[in-house]
Amino acid sequence: MRRLYLHGGKAYWVLKTTPIIKFQISDNLLNKDYLKAYRDWIGADHVLRDNSHYLFCETIEDVEEYE
Numbered sequence: 001m002r003r004l005y006l007h008g009g010k011a012y013w014v015l016k017t018t019p020i021i022k023f024q025i026s027d028n029l030l031n032k033d034y035l036k037a038y039r040d041w042i043g044a045d046h047v048l049r050d051n052s053h054y055l056f057c058e059t060i061e062d063v064e065e066y067e
Contacts, residue, residue: 005055007048012057016042019053 003014023035035054039047044056 005048005057011060012046012048012055013060014055014057015044016056017053018056020049023054 005012005014018038023031023038025031035047039045039056042056044058046057046059048055048057
């Protein structure tokens with residue numbers, strides 16, 4: 001089941017959450033190339049971060065209202 005995440009006035013589907021440590025080369029050094037490659041492999045178009053995880057997301061472009 002996908003999780004809806006609201007951030008900065010936009011809506012996202014969270015496709016995968018992964019611990020930040022998985023993308024660190026050392027204590028505070030991020031491997032950006034690996035992060036981008038993983039994002040593309042997951043099929044996400046946006047990456048957000050909380051205190052402990054990266055959130056690989058799909059942006060919800062338009063929301064249609066149904067009556």
